[in-house]
Amino acid sequence: MSWITNVRNALPFVAKRESSDENLWHKCKGCGQMVFTKELEENLYVCPKCDHHERIGPKLRFAQILDEGSCAELPVPKVPEDPLKFRDSKRYTDRLKAARTSAHEQDALINARGTILGHRVVMGVQDFAFMGGSMGLAVGEAFVRGVEEAIREKAPYVIFTAAGGARMQEGILSLMQMPRSTVAIQMLHDAGLPYVVVLTDPTTGGVTASYAMLGDVQISEPNALIGFAGQRVIESTIREKLPEGFQRAEYLLDHGMLDMVVHRKELRERLATVIGYLSVAQAA
Template sequence: MSWLDRVRNAVPFLQKKETPDNLWHKCPSCGTMVFTREYEDNESVCPKCDHHGRIGPDERFDALFDSGVYVPLPSPHVREDPLKFRDSKRYADRIKTARTATGETDALVNASGRIEGMKAIVGVQDFAFMGGSMGLAVGAAFLIGVEAAIAERCPYIIFTAAGGARMQEGILSLMQMPKTTVAIQKLREAGLPYIVVMTDPTTGGVTASYAMLGDVQIAEPGALIGFAGQRVIESTIREKLPEGFQRAEYLLAHGMLDMVVHRHKIRAELARLIGYLCPEQAAA
């Protein structure tokens, strides 16, 4: 052993501290590195470019309801694998994996609470749960949210985020489109408002059904909203689509949305709408 090795081995070096993998968040839009804690405190909105990241039901409910107080509605019980579907993995295994990752039963979660003192039932689709895809459980949860709103005489507000219908349930997933449409009609017959807030992304069968049937249509900035994908449309019509096609701002300019609202302002905007559409609540 050389003298250099003896000296080096004798020095009590401190162990290198491990840096947590989740200490930083890289914005997918501008590439800025932001402390994860700062990013989460800002409701998952990039402080530099204002890119709206995807958030789940818990974060949405905490930011929306008064003092973060709300009561989750029970999850529906449906057949979990009606077609015994299998691709590279069993559908039942995919559901278990999604439940473990998100802590949710399925892609749509409802909660009851108050927004600036006014009652509301809010449903949130979690894109982290199999892309927020619409299957039997989502259709049943939507119906539970509507029925709760009718029972409590308050609006039903849905935050959509989905890749479309859940292919593992075949035609049964597509049947949720007319099912949710009928549920919305029940809400209207009861004289109660149905408000849709579309987040990134809202596509496929969800866009073709309950996401586009709101009394008021809202979207978060930059949200991707559409039915078929841009490349599919371009290959079909053989034309180049405009810049920003299928983004919230483009749809607002072309009359498909009523407003685009920043995440930090959505609570106040929803409270204003509830006050207009449910004046008895505002008076109370």
């Protein structure tokens, strides 16, 4: 902070600047163009110039998808925070504190009850802003609790995935969340309830290798990066150049790994339609 700013803030008769260029404008990560933040918000955080879908967190996702007034967030489950006493350049506990401060969430997966155009659902949203949406004990436990709540409510479980993979600071304990989530999905199916996955940018690593690809219906937002290993790793392993758009949603749709790619403006209505169809089919 410069001395001019200090003087300005100290003088009561000098009007404080309530806004700045940083919060008035947003630089699109797709086309690089500057967009009015308000215009971006009104467009559901989709760039009006190039249609790039910006990454959004749980609060915004709940507001966009769930019916107004129906959202009730579920408590975040308590888990051991640093089971391996891990430290690299920083202590893991310090990284968690920093992530909670910046993302304003307790961990990377938040659940809520609500309705989508009248259809009751339990909905989970992964937050890429929280340590890359990485899957650790807290994410695995939140996923299981979300499924259990869906079973209690006799409602579908809808998950919005966004992750860089398993959380390295929790080692094998993070990888154990892959079979745990798989068992939870089987519990949901045994109860005769739908499981719907919406993959958002990016969904990679152990999350892709487990609950992100086990939906009754696989939906994705446009141009989302979806895969297990990174493109450069695959190319260096097979020693071949990969096709254009490899690991993007549209490529995966063309090759049968997704059921549909849906624009964010149409996602709420499409989810309601899918849930309606699946609920009738499960009841029959």
